Amino acid sequence: MMVAAVMMLGTSGTALAATPTPGSRSWEADTRTDLFFGGTRADGSAITSAEFERFLDADVTPAFPEGLTWLPVHGQWMGGKQASYLLILLYPESNEQADRNIEKIRTDYKHQFGQMSVLRADSTDHVSF
Numbered sequence: 001m002m003v004a005a006v007m008m009l010g011t012s013g014t015a016l017a018a019t020p021t022p023g024s025r026s027w028e029a030d031t032r033t034d035l036f037f038g039g040t041r042a043d044g045s046a047i048t049s050a051e052f053e054r055f056l057d058a059d060v061t062p063a064f065p066e067g068l069t070w071l072p073v074h075g076q077w078m079g080g081k082q083a084s085y086l087l088i089l090l091y092p093e094s095n096e097q098a099d100r101n102i103e104k105i106r107t108d109y110k111h112q113f114g115q116m117s118v119l120r121a122d123s124t125d126h127v128s129f
Helices: 049-060 098-113
Strands: 028-038 069-077 080-092 119-127
Touching (some): 049 069, 049 080, 080 098
Antiparallel strands (some): 028 119, 069 080
């Protein structure tokens, strides 16, 4: 099943929550973490979708079993363009274990695939399921 979400951005680029209509579900504030994973090893070989999915299955899903979203994307870092992967995690602000899990995911990816960095961007989103 595919779920589509629409997010409106304010003039500052921050997410704005849509106003719930009468009878709609209530909105909750969740932390959103975007992780950007390089898709090319130091030797120039690609990290395939299958390899990335195995990493998700072994390292990410056990830490975030409620769900996640990942996308193949294109990026540029330090002057080089490369295929990359974007992982989007939404979790309650009260999840005290999330930060430790995310840092472990970043460290594991760097070690497994010879990456220098995994970009992390956190924000607060208003969500309704």
